[in-house]
Amino acid sequence: MELISLGGSGWPLVSDGSVLRVQSKSQYAFGDLVVFCGARIQICHRVLSRRFSDGIEWYLIKGDANLEADGWVPAYRILGCVVAMDQKSTDGFAHRVLSTLMAIASLAQWRTYEWIFQSFVGVRLRFVREKFWPSPLLVGTYRYVSAPWLLMQPKR
Numbered sequence: 001m002e003l004i005s006l007g008g009s010g011w012p013l014v015s016d017g018s019v020l021r022v023q024s025k026s027q028y029a030f031g032d033l034v035v036f037c038g039a040r041i042q043i044c045h046r047v048l049s050r051r052f053s054d055g056i057e058w059y060l061i062k063g064d065a066n067l068e069a070d071g072w073v074p075a076y077r078i079l080g081c082v083v084a085m086d087q088k089s090t091d092g093f094a095h096r097v098l099s100t101l102m103a104i105a106s107l108a109q110w111r112t113y114e115w116i117f118q119s120f121v122g123v124r125l126r127f128v129r130e131k132f133w134p135s136p137l138l139v140g141t142y143r144y145v146s147a148p149w150l151l152m153q154p155k156r
Contacts, residue, residue: 001080003035005044009063013102014085020044021084028059028075031096031103033082036061036073044082045070046099048107064106067113 005018014020014033022035032047048069049060059078062069 003042009065010044011065013064013098014044018086020082022080023083024080028078028081031099034061034078035080035082036078042079046103046106048103062106062110064102067109069110
């Protein structure tokens with residue numbers, strides 16, 4: 001299946017308007033870009049970790065440009081992995097190394113963000129963030145946040 005990306009959470013590797021070719025796999029590895037079903041849209045973000053719980057495979061997923069992770073997503077909600085972007089294959093060695101480096105940077109960014117906001121200093125920072133940062137707007141079952149999501153639309 002081919003999808004067109006909308007949004008900036010995949011920056012710098014996935015730009016707004018990129019055509020993504022998605023193919024399903026049995027398992028996904030650290031650094032893979034996967035498309036999964038959100039509440040009302042498909043989202044393309046990077047796999048940071050994998051675990052098993054109660055016989056279900058779960059993946060920790062986060063957008064490269066987002067500070068917060070999407071959380072643990074069950075494998076049955078994942079539609080597939082990005083295998084080509086803008087007609088260029090993502091199977092090459094250089095792209096795999098770049099994807100792994102982006103995943104490491106994304107994981108470090110998320111861990112640092114979580115550590116800061118869970119520490120003593122984070123109590124004061126959380127107050128400042130809640131005062132000046134727009135709070136999420138709850139619409140139906142989907143939570144719209146100020147950080148951009150990589151929204152996916154079918155290719156026309």
